[in-house]
Amino acid sequence: MSRIARQLSFIFASALFVGALVATAQAKDKVKVGFIGPLTGGVSANGLGGRNSADLAVKLRNADAKAKYEYELVVLDDECKPNVAVQVATKMAADKEIVAAATHYCSATAIATVDVYHKFGFPIIVWGAVLPDITYRAKYAEVHRVNGTMINQNDANAELISKIGFKNVAVIHDTTDYGKGHNEYFSKAFAKLGGKIVGTFGVTADQQDFTAELTQIKALNPEVIYFGGLTPIGVRIRSQMDKLGIKAVFDGTSGIVSDAFIQGLGPLAEGSLAFREGAPTEKLPRGKFFMENYAAQKYDNPPEAYGAFSFAAMDLILDSIEKVGPDRKKVIEELANVKERDSIVGKVTFDDHGQNTVAAITKYVVQDGKFVEWDDSEYATGKRKLPGQR
């Protein structure tokens, strides 16, 4: 027994030693920045993609000889749960060494934590959550967001739908704030354009079977099924539409703009619509650069829809720190006057709420297993037709 004890205490001692080494290895000009996202649970794919992208931004910056500081990325997991989010947010904000952070994919976690960031005067840039309230409920200098809100998204969505000439839409949304918000704003926008919502169905995020809802929808026989929710159930709903022989256009939100959606459906994904804030990454000069470097890093998850935003957010933070030094107050001031700033998601301009107002919305349609920008798709040119498209 005592031998075991000795061994273990040895391990312990050496652990302490290593710890000490790491501690002493810290150079003077080291600066900590943070990332928070869902690394476990149902939407962890997006969280991991976002983390990798932020990590990439830091790596590239550290590789850059001109950089004034050496950056260390602190990553925390909000599990897409508000209570956990409040905890980790407090942890990060309370850690004086961390200057700023790119935070949150899930709206519920972002909305729960903004007060924490404000309380601690901790500058953050939301990289994925789309609920308007996050920036607009209160006027917090600390809180920014590179991606647009779901309002812009749904305006664009409704516009395209009615432009194509669809009049009757059935809505399915998950009962999280994300889905409910989308339902609300899309229905408003579509009604304004004279469209008709023939039915609205809330579904729970862990639901597997949608045949009951879809059968009802089939009876209502809409031209379009609008889906406000994330990839996992998006995939299920689309494939079950097929099971029931429903021939309607599947019209998704930013939540399904992910490689996972296409992998999950294969050919069935063809002709699905989706919308995402920001200019299409691959079209921007630095976007290509991002894609290439991401690939070079051999991460085991793709960046997913919001990886680019996470990268952009982190880049903005690093730029600011380079400019004004590792000081929260200064960084906040600096972020306040971000105007017309080029990024891999297009120009970024923060309004007085820290919201990026350059809400370039990209319209996507799935064509041959890829998310193709609508305007360059064969659907726009009329070469191919969506079901029911004139």
Next chain:
Amino acid sequence: MSEVMQKLRAPLLPGVVALALSTAYLIALLAAEKQPLIIGLLAFAVAAVLAAHYLGWLNLVSRSFADREDVLGVYAILAACVVAAFFHDNHFVLLLFVTVLLYTVATLGLNIQFGYAGVLNFAGASFFGIGAYTSAVLSTYTAVPHLLVLLIGGMLAALIGSLLLLPVLRTRGHYAALVTIAFALLLKTFLEVNDVLGGPQGMQVKGMSILGWSFNDNFEIGKIEMSFYLNYFVVSMLLLTGTFVLVRRLERSWIGLNLDALRLDEIAASCFGLDIARWKITAFLLGNFLIGIAGALFGMVGGFVAPNNYTFADSLIMVSILLLGGIGNPWGLVVATFIVVVVPEKLQTIQEYRILLYALMVIMMLLFRPEGLLPRPVRRYYPRWQA
């Protein structure tokens, strides 16, 4: 234990030493930031406990706790205050600490239900949530004094819990398990789809304030800046102490005996005059009441409530705390709560592998020490009482 060992009163020293060591260790662990250091500390803890176990020291400790609880209890409170003082300006650690205290209160409630009366409750987190939502609603829309809010939170949890009384009383074993599991699932979905209480987005909770003293502002003692969480620490500590004493007295009373009797053999118990229903109800309501109070306070601490804070999974965590600690032993619960709340948090940097590790830990625990860390000793109404 032979009668001789029982007669001679257990020495105080082992308990005090154990308390001092664990306090020091706790401070070290909470303060540790570097991953290797943390892992080292954890490994060390495991080794130390194993060693103490083989050397028979754990027995000494548990005996001195069993016999000299009165004194050691006070020391334990002091120890907690020392830790809090050490981290007086560290918001996060204090938040973590407060979380531990309130989870302990909640699991003490579960302990009355399951540990004593044998009434399964897989909806612990739900009743915790009912408390939290109560304080969210009351602190937002009314001016009810906040201490009263806590009380109402508890009562509401008990009240809503009483909707389940009929099935809970009629069912046994796994059937009873289903009742609370179903309740946990439906309550979460309900809160999510029903917008009155903020829907999936949840609600903000106003910080606590008593007699104009706002709990959410940092304050200073002398020249030293104090974290506002220190306020919550004080209240939570009081709440925990009160609950602990209550549960102890309950166990060491005829009521505790009744609950044990009905848990162990309902038929025999009812043949000796025990009104099964009455005592099951007492345990279930009292338990939920305590859980509700803890939840109400936790809501104010977290400043935010949302449905998926209170899922079935969270209820399971509470139940696993109960098993890890050693069913029926309040001290065990305190230890187990620290482990379950602090360790996964400390392992943040293993990120996506955390949950996997946690599950494995519980499995190992159940396999190799199914009776829990500190098994419940046989009831002594007055530990040091001699006929």
Next chain:
Amino acid sequence: MDVGLLAQYVMNGLMLGMMYTLVAIGFTLFFGVLDIIKFSHGDVLTVGAFTALATYIGLRSAGVGSTPLLLLAMLVVAILAMAALGMLIARYLVMPMRSAPALNTLLITLMLGTVLRELVRLFYPQGANPKPFPALLPTASINLGQFNLRLDNALMLAAGGLAIVGLQLLLNRTKLGLAIRAVAQDEETARTMGVNFTAVVLITFAIGSALAAYAGIMNGLYYNEINFGMGLYLGVIGFAAAIIGGLGSIYGAILGGFLFAALQTIGTVALPFASAYKDVFAFTVVIALIAWRPTGLIQEKISERV
């Protein structure tokens, strides 16, 4: 309501009920022989489905093209693998817990479920994302008004039914079945009758887990999509179904499974409030049912001896 539509609902309900039933039967089998609830059952289903998918991908890349062959291989591999897994679980996690209180078994299997789920999520290539599951059954379909009957659904329904009938025959017509029922009735007596208790338990767990794998594949073929979380939900519902049906009774499991499916469908279609409330509705009814019949609709085996 339109007849075709009604037929469609019934068809959906049946498919759903069939899958719940297959899961519920697992729960009820395990309870029968050991009086325990094995909560990892749903996640065994997940692992089964993913095993089948991996087999499919492997064989395809090995150049196997024939659909029946693929399907057969998937079934065989997944079922055997899960049967083995089930035995391992029984041997090393469940049986050692026999002396401990029932709650320990419940919790350890719950945690095992978490482990299985996390393993799939973390170590299956991009397991965090939903995976497409090949449609290997003929998808010919007939449309009768609102009713669209697909051959593959019909086949799956039949297959599920066959599995259940097969199990029934196994339990009631074979020596093994006799042994299982003997153990379920009274372990001690069974032992004295010379039944090898351990063997029976292991075999029962193998059978139950095999059924789970079967259900997993069915799930994949039906939805053409599987994900690491699918088992959790199915597990909870399977458990609920087994309980309201009455633990230890196959018929109870069947009744419970289809009943729950019916409740959900009704909750979505026939009730005034929003369809999102359907689970609230279903579980409320479950609680009410259990209050009315504390040991399930089909009463459990023996009452306590005094």
Next chain:
Amino acid sequence: MTYLLEARGLTRKFGGVVALDNLDLAVVPNEIIGLIGPNGSGKTTFFNVVTGIYGAHGGSITFDGADITRASSPAVYHAGISRTFQRSRLSLPLSIFDNIMIGNHKRLNQGLWFNLIRRGEFKREFEANYGAARTLVEVFEPQLAERMFEPVGGLPMIDRRRIEICRALINQPKLLLLDEPSAGMTHDETKELMDDILQVRDLNRNLTIIVVEHEMGVIERITERCVVLNFGRKIAEGPYRQVAVDRQVQEAYLGVE
């Protein structure tokens, strides 16, 4: 004369099986009556029906002048009937003292306030009951009295039986139902136990006992009268010597028809 316990036409069925078939059984105060008969003849069922574990399908039971036919188990206990069980039903993890106190339920203050807040008074009540329990245990086995706070799980069968009987006696019942006290014990142990029981009865003169037993030695030694059951029917009644030679009884035991 007035009976302490009187069952008239008592009937209880389990599915098709008739466990008690229109049974008349009367017990006068202070007697010790033996209830005998082959396995499955309804002896234990009779106890279970009397103590309200099973309801009666027919007939009536009066105890001490009151009708307890439909009474719940607790009610029966409060009326003054205590019992032991064939398969010992002690709470093994609990201490000797706790197990005995379970039997003392009706004499313990069950108020929440009293138990949780008024600890001073509680302590007095506790000490009084400790004394009582200890004295009772000493009658059976002085050494046990030294181990009042040890779990009963660790005790041998005979001690468990003793404690079970103490649990039944602590509340000074009017009627004691002993269900096979000798089960799982040697002759000598059984003898010892019976002596103890008689000793207790000497202390408490107005204790009436019904004992179900297979050990005919026990029956012979301690009972004044026995009732013989077969297939839930009373087939003989009288002093042991008399029923022992009864032809029906012998057939019943030998299973001859």
